[in-house]
Structures are given as structure tokens and as C-alpha cells.
Amino acid sequence: MQQQDEEDLGIVDALAQLAFVVQGKLARHAAARDLSMIQARLLGVLRDREPTMQELARLLDLDKSSVTGLIDRAEKRGLVQRAPSGDDRRAIRVRLTKSGRQIATDVRRLFQADVASATQCLSSAESKRLSTLATRIVKSSAHAGGLPRMP
Amino acid sequence: MQQQDEEDLGIVDALAQLAFVVQGKLARHAAARDLSMIQARLLGVLRDREPTMQELARLLDLDKSSVTGLIDRAEKRGLVQRAPSGDDRRAIRVRLTKSGRQIATDVRRLFQADVASATQCLSSAESKRLSTLATRIVKSSAHAGGLPRMP
DNA sequence: TATTGTTATACTCTATAACTATA
């Protein structure tokens, strides 16, 4: 093997650049469905929840007024619905429409295929090791007060 | 050890969530200097280049008109300067000011410390392995037409 | 004619502050 292009970037640059590569893939598939990253994240967090506007603001780390606009636009496109929250008549729950769920599923599937393709340069054992190490960092950061889950 | 919270996320979710954690850290330090992510990326790519507007558009994957506005705002804040490009009188080169370079360095240093802290949960050997595997994916994606380098 | 950069325009995304309705 030549040494050519294979110098290690170091943990800091390797993780930073990996983050941009991975988010770039997600952004690309979202854009193919005419979704911004934040709209894609929205559909992602709604896959298994029907949060209130308030909870959504916390999940997406946005101000509640930003969420109002985000949901306005998503609702206008038929991706999500506002629904009453039962007991508390101030609260509103947001949920995916059938169309929104379909698009969320499509984007996730495309992203999965892309990540699988990007990890083709790793052996099965290496891929497993990477997954294990990445999981450790994510879990550790979550304990420290990190972000919620994603796409 | 209990099995508790340690199930592997799988390579797709592990990489996706890791990307959000890492970018979240970068965004946090950038915001502490009142920089958006794109402004932080801009300072990052200018650390070792004086690109034309055109080249900057390619490096940041933006339309040239978006770059005009980005540089307008950065220049107004004293972070960058426009300078003539020598031979081609149509072209303009963008470079960091002293203040811009200082801020870029500060953000990078804070981010480095944060990544180091986040990888504390890994042994030195594990950290090296993660760095190696992440580097492989980044290099492989770059060959496939990925993004340029970052912060 | 082709390329480099800017301008005009329109839209998304975001936060702050003030507001309404409910608790």
C-alpha cells in the first residue's frame, strides 16, 4: 500500500468532517424532496411522537414562535396536522399526515442506502466497531445534555 | 456492567446522531462568538486560503449570489476583506482580517477541547481507531465528490 | 460570447416582544 492519501486527520478533524459529510447526505436527500434540513428533522421527530408545540420547540431546540412558522409551512404543504390535545385546551398536538409519513420514510430510506454505500470502504467488522464507538459518544453526550434523536 | 443503555444504535443512526452531536458542539461555540454555522464554516475555509467569490461558492456549496450576501455581512463585521485578484480584474479574493483569524482560532480551539472531552469515554486506542475509520469514510466520500474540509 | 460578481426579488428560518386564551 502507498501512503498517498491515507494520513489520519486526527480525531477532531475526522469527526468534524465526518459530521459534514453525513449531514450533507441527509440534506441532499431532503432537498430532493424539497425539504430543508429543519423540515426533514421535523418529520423525523414526528415519526414516533405527537408532541405539543412546546415539546417540539424543546426537541428541535427552537423558540416556540419559530415552531409556529415551521408548522404553518409544513401544514400548508400537507406534511403535518394540528390537532387538539384533549384535556388542556391551550395545547395543540402535531402529527404527520399520511403524505408526511411517506416522505419521511422515503428520505430515511435514501439516507440509509447512502450511509451503507459510504461505509462500503469498511469491512463488516470495522463497520461494527465504528458503530459501537459512535454509539458510545452519542450516549455519553446525551447524558451530558446533548440533542434528541434524529432522522 | 449492566446492559442498560448500551445497545448499539446501528451504523446509520450512530453516524446520523454523531453528526448532530458534533455539529451541535460547533454551532454552540460559534454562537458564543455570535457566528452562524455558515459564518463559522466561512472563517474555517479561509484559514488557509484566499479564494475568489467563485471558488468560495464551490467550497461552501452556495450560489454565487448567496456568497455576495455572506461576505457583505462578514465584511461589515470586520471578519473578512475583499481584495483585487491581480491579473483578472473581474475576480475578487476574500481573506480573513486579523480579527477574523483570531475568532476563527478561538472557535476552533473551543471545539477541539469539546471533542476531546466528548471522546474521554474512549480509551486512547479506541479514539485512534475511531479517527482512522472516520478518516477512511471522509476520504472515500471526498473521492466520490463530497464536501471540502471544514472548521 | 463567456465568466465574475452584484443587484433585485422572494422565500425560509430564526429570535424577541407583545398579545390572546386557557389554566
Add this chain to the structure above:
DNA sequence: TATAGTTATAGAGTATAACAATA
């Protein structure tokens, strides 16, 4: 009074299309 959500406003960030200057 406090909480959930919206509205009004302002500004960053983005792309498209039309433009000016230079090659």
C-alpha cells in the same frame, strides 16, 4: 399569575433571474 400558542417585526441565509464589467 403562569403557561400554550400566535402575531408582529426584524434580520440572516438562500436561490433565481437580470444586470455590469471584464476576458
